[in-house]
Amino acid sequence: MTELPNFDKLLWLAKNNPHQLDELQQKCNQEAIAQSSKANRASLTSLLDHLNKRLALCKTPYQRCEVTSLLMFEKLAVLNQVYSQPNAFFQHKAQVMPIQKNAQKKQST
The missing domain is CATH 1.10.1200 (Non-ribosomal Peptide Synthetase Peptidyl Carrier Protein; Chain A)
Incomplete structure (x- = not known):
């Protein structure tokens, strides 16, 4: 390192x-x-990319510090929720809906 x-x-x-x-x-x-562990690399890479995009919008070092601190606070709040209320956290699951943009075209032909 x-x-x-x-x-x-x-x-x-x-x-x-x-x-x-x-x-x-x-x-x-x-x-x-x-x-980091292999399981965490994709998530950390995504988090770093998100942070870099938000930092690119900052005009002063103070803004960069504030954006970084807020992002860290948000992640710690999620970690706290997972730790203190794991059942409530894991009940929130997204429902994946398939996109059927060509379905109407296929039915009309």
């Missing part, structure tokens, strides 16, 4: 070379996902 520079170096990167700091962050994210 990549060793992070000390805080002063990270602060310097944030001020002087944010592109390099972003590369370091992405590298650490990918390493963390690669070291």
Whole structure:
């Protein structure tokens, strides 16, 4: 796993070379996902992609921090629900409906 520079170096990167700091962050994210269990990798990759899309809309570092904190809070709330009320959580299942967009065309011919 990549060793992070000390805080002063990270602060310097944030001020002087944010592109390099972003590369370091992405590298650490990918390493963390690669070291996670195989069952969690798809979910973590999806979560990271969602976070990156939300962060791309931010205009200030404060907004990025707030968006990240809110997303973490949401995930912790879900984890808390699973832990404290597992039966209630697992009762919520989506019903998958097949899409039949060509059904009317086939019936008319």
